Each structure stands twice: as C-alpha cells, then as structure tokens.
Amino acid sequence: MTTVSALQRERLAYRRRQSVLSVAVAAASTAVVGVVVVVAVTGAPGWDRVRATFFNGAIARDALPDVLVGLWLNIRLLAVCAIGALLLGLGLAVLRTLRAPVFFPLRALAASYTYLFRGTPLLIVLYLLTFGVPGLRLRGTPSLLVLGGIALVIVYAAYIAEVFRAGIESVHPSQRAAARSLGLTYRQTMRHVVLPQAIRRVAPPLLNDLVALQKDVGLISLAGPIDAIRVAQIQTAEHYNFTPYIVAGVLFVLLAIPLIAVTDWVTVRAARRQSAEGTP
C-alpha cells in the first residue's frame, strides 16, 4: 500500500462530498419536475375524459392481441425494406463517387434520384405506387403490401445513399492513395479500404434512418394492408376509444429500443477497437 498524503486525502474527501451533492441535486430537481407534470396533467379539467378515451385498461387488453398480429407484419416489412433501402442506397452512393467519364450517365442518374426522392413526400410516393400502379391494370401487378414496401425503399434509399456518400467522402484521400500504391484497383480500394471505414463511421446515422423507417412502415396502413396501425384504427372505430392507438404507439417504442441500443453498442465497440485510449 502506498501512503496517501494528507493533501490528497483532503482532495478525495472534497470530491466525494461534491459527487454526493450533485446526486442529491439531480434527485431533487427530477422529483420537482415529475410532481409538477403529474399535477398539471391529472389536475387538468378534462383529465378524467382523456384518461377514459386514451388510457382505458380494459380496451387495451382487448386490443393487444390483434395489434400484435398487425405489428408482426410491420416487423417483417421493416426487415425487408431496411435491407432493400440499405442495398439500393449503397449502390447509389457508390455510383455517385465514380469519376470516369463513361459513368457520367449513371452518376447523373444517381444524383437526380437522390434529389428527386429526398424532395418528394413519402405519402405521395406511397399513393402513386399503391393506387396509381394497380390502376394501370397490368398483369402480374404485385400486392399492395409489396407496392407499399417498394415506395418505402425508393424514398429511404435516397436518404441512406446520402449518408453512405458522406461516409465515403469522409475517408481521407491518403487512405485511397495508400491502397492504390499497393496495386489495389479502384474497385478493390472501395471494397476493402474505403467502404469498411465509411460504413463504420456512418453506422449511427444509418441506424437512425432505420429507426425512422421503422415508424414510417406504419404509413402502409393508409394503402390498406392490415398492420398494427390499421388494426388500431379499426379497433378505435369499434370502441369509440383511442386506447388501441396508444397500445400500437407503445409497441412501436418498444420495437425501437433494441434497435437504438444496438446502434449505441456498435458505435462504442467500433470506437474502442480502433482507439488506444478506449474512448471514442
């Protein structure tokens, strides 16, 4: 054991007192805010009415099984759309970085695509595909669910492409120079040096886009498929009570939490693995 000087003991005691104090302050202010919010909401003149129409326990229990069945559709749609949008987005991003003149049309096409679909409201693309395309009465038109999924992929790929492109451009040119000096071709440099670093760097914003996609998957209910939101809408109409929407909302939040947790974990792990200090 090394002996600690009186001065250092004094410092440690002071820091301990400070941390106890800050915990106490945090606890007190949280309690005050919490009480104010609860009093303001439950004390409101219409609270009893709101509680009955939005937070009705019996109706919630009744709605839950059907909403869960609807949510399973959202989850499957999310998985397929996420993969589709990531792949299409990555493809678009890589096309936009190609420099050779022969690729000009592809580059221009990819650029116009990201401009167009970042500017178009998702709802309009969704209506165009789910109401417009079947209206053409072509043989082999896919189901509304598939068309709605395609609308989501089209719009989200445009955002995701820009995130990937930002990642690709954030990799320092010296990394490309090093790869090319070793004889790697443009494609190999992209595949083995630039993209692995780019994707790691943009993993948090990408997963953020996926959380947004997860919510927007619910918009498909507007086109007809019976997803969690659609089920909640039907149940709401049946009971003249909004509680089923709250049930669906809570389930969506619960669904997002693991995705958000994975995002944080991926970010921290990547930072730790590449940094000697173990801090990002």
Added chain:
Amino acid sequence: MTAVLDCRRVRKVFRGTVVLDDLTLTVAENEVVVLIGASGSGKSTLLRCVNLLETVDDGTIHLDGVDITDPKIDADRVRRRIGLVFQAYNLFPHLSVLDNVTLAPRRVHRLSSTEATERAMALLNRIGLTAKAKEFPDRLSGGQQQRVAIVRALATSPRLLLLDEVTSALDPELVGEVLDLIRDLKGTTTMLIATHEMAFARQVADRVCFLDGGTIHEQGPPEQVLGSPEQARTRRFLHRIIGLPAG
C-alpha cells in the same frame, strides 16, 4: 543493363507552378538514391509521379525499360511493382497489423491466405512485431506503425521501394528503429528515398541528389555532396540544415 528507374526530363506543373522542371534521374538495381532539398523542392512530387499517383506534364519515366508514363499503360499493374511508404504511415485503421500487410498479397497478387499470412509473419518477425500482428494500428507507436507500413510495402516484393519522408512524423527517439530497418534493406532492395535526415542519408545512400526548384542540381556519393558540395545552392541548403560552412 537497364536501370530499374529512368526518369527523363520529367515536368510537373500544379496550377501554373512548376514543381518538377525537366528532372532527369536513373536508379540502378539495388541502388539506394536519396533525394534531399528544402520543402517544396519537388521530392514528394517526384515519388508520387513515379508511382503514378500524379500524372507527369512532360517527359518520360521508365520502369525496367517500360515507359510507365504512356497513357495506355495499366496503372494498377505498374503500382503492383512499386512500393510507396508515406510520411503519415497511412495504415488502414480498420484492419489489424497482419491484415494490413496481407491485403495486397491476397487481393492483388492472389496469394492464398495461408501463404500470405506466412510471409507477413516472417516480415513482422524481422521487425520484431509478431506479437502485435492481431493489434489495430492505433495501438502501436509511431515508429512501430511506420515499420509496419514499410513491411506492408515490401510484402509484394516490389522492384522499387519509394520512401517519402518516412521519419518526419516521428518523435526523435523513434526515428532510429525505422532507419535501422531501412539500413537492413540496403543491398537487396532498390530504393528512392526523400528525407530530411542528413546523417541517415550519409549512412544509407549510394548516391545523394540535391533538388531545388524541381530539378537536380548536384548528385554524387554522400560524402561528396554532403561533405564538400560543389554548388553554391547546395552549400547554402546544407548550411541551413546541418550548419555546414556556407563558404
């Protein structure tokens, strides 16, 4: 015998500034040529032109008798035969030390994973870093990183090794280990080295070239160019760097 590298009247212009001005230089098999000169004298640009990271604006560069400045040449094929080590190491931060070294042998030279790993471990053993093979570059000191970068460039057995100010980013106490490695390579590797380390140039060079304004003003054995330079501007440069009498 043809020279490994033969630069003839090479010219490079960046936005109206002449960086290489009709520079002519040959490097023979296993010869070590050291380029000295002030910052901006064109040392790095010459190395980048030889590795086709820059396109020359006039003149020719021949590698083993083949004109590599011919626009029809496959630049990737040329670069496979030239190693380049950078001032800032430029290791790939997302790959382990071992993967940094084996990337080009596996992907460019199509070696099997086992064979590439075997050769890489032999090279890492040579620089005493086998224990660090699985580490990521950020866990290594600057000197260790630069030695890995040199080994990475050697892993493909290049005909010519270009070293661009490889000790400039290092703490003085770490410079020695990198220079020891380069000294080790002398006699078996053809090298073109840009450096500010005059003592090192003296030890390792077969020939020292003094660059100024994008052209070689004086070249010869190190003891002559560094010890008793003939040109007034070489003397002025050495006076500033190592305090040689400007005379």
